[in-house]
Amino acid sequence: MSTDSNRRKTIKQLLTGSAILASGTAIASFADPLSKEEQPMALKGNINHSVCRWCYNDIPLDQLCSIVKEMGLVGIDLVGPKEWDILKKHNLISTMCNGAEISLVKGWNDPQYHATLIKNYTEHIELVAKAGYTNLICFSGNRNGMDDENGLKNCVEGLKQIMSLAEKKGVIIQMELFNSKVDHKDYMCDSSAWGVELCKRLGSPNFKLLYDIYHMQINEGDIIRTIKRDHQYFGHYHTAGVPGRHEIDESQELYYPAIMKAIVETGFKQYVAQEFIPTGNDKVGSLRKAIQICDV
Numbered sequence: 001m002s003t004d005s006n007r008r009k010t011i012k013q014l015l016t017g018s019a020i021l022a023s024g025t026a027i028a029s030f031a032d033p034l035s036k037e038e039q040p041m042a043l044k045g046n047i048n049h050s051v052c053r054w055c056y057n058d059i060p061l062d063q064l065c066s067i068v069k070e071m072g073l074v075g076i077d078l079v080g081p082k083e084w085d086i087l088k089k090h091n092l093i094s095t096m097c098n099g100a101e102i103s104l105v106k107g108w109n110d111p112q113y114h115a116t117l118i119k120n121y122t123e124h125i126e127l128v129a130k131a132g133y134t135n136l137i138c139f140s141g142n143r144n145g146m147d148d149e150n151g152l153k154n155c156v157e158g159l160k161q162i163m164s165l166a167e168k169k170g171v172i173i174q175m176e177l178f179n180s181k182v183d184h185k186d187y188m189c190d191s192s193a194w195g196v197e198l199c200k201r202l203g204s205p206n207f208k209l210l211y212d213i214y215h216m217q218i219n220e221g222d223i224i225r226t227i228k229r230d231h232q233y234f235g236h237y238h239t240a241g242v243p244g245r246h247e248i249d250e251s252q253e254l255y256y257p258a259i260m261k262a263i264v265e266t267g268f269k270q271y272v273a274q275e276f277i278p279t280g281n282d283k284v285g286s287l288r289k290a291i292q293i294c295d296v
Contacts (some may be wrong), residue, residue: 077096136172138176
């Protein structure tokens with residue numbers, strides 16, 4: 001029997017066998033990706049597809065790796081050093097590394113956290129580079145009464161102390177854009193304009209923005225125009241449906257094929273990661289459909 005056939009058989013066993021029953025999760029939650037579409041998806045190669053780990057926390061990482069590998073994804077987002085060996089076993093990469101941050105609300109805009117962040121990021125830049133990965137996430141932190149200008153100055157002051165190492169090691173530090181209307185009240189990096197200004201002030205090719213399409217649709221809209229205008233500052237993309245952060249199908253307001261075409265037209269060669277929370281029992285099927293929608 002061929003290696004591919006063995007792999008498909010193994011995945012089917014993982015998704016329907018005793019391992020899932022032992023986890024206490026209904027088999028329906030891990031719908032068999034091979035039941036209807038038995039062959040791996042034939043992807044076009046214009047988008048490097050990934051998926052965010054936390055959206056499938058109820059699936060053990062080893063099983064998730066088998067699933068996404070079968071779909072043709074290149075890696076998984078938001079996996080830290082302790083689990084990189086699992087990714088490597090499946091010949092996948094950590095498309096967006098994490099673990100250096102303090103939290104989403106305590107970030108680079110507040111000097112009281114700089115010493116800790118500098119230490120953490122110095123260590124993680126080395127780890128990321130040694131593992132052969134490229135991207136490491138960071139966060140602005142909340143405003144807590146701080147104005148945008150002081151936040152920019154503080155971020156520049158802190159981040160400049162790690163950027164020379166990031167450049168030397170070939171690691172890209174990426175600050176995520178969040179919405180502050182619904183999900184992350186008071187978060188400072190909540191507009192593409194603020195994030196782009198930070199990129200300009202730092203002036204490093206190794207500092208980019210993680211442009212989260214879901215978050216930016218909520219806070220400012222105008223997604224395609226923004227991507228076309230500011231794409232040189234965007235190093236990574238996240239998806240999710242608006243409203244609700246669920247599937248990116250016809251149930252929500254964004255038309256992802258057009259957004260993905262705009263991204264491709266900018267010459268983007270990095271990663272697009274699905275970050276929606278599946279709503280139905282067929283979680284793997286929802287992911288498969290999202291990849292098909294975005295594979296332009």
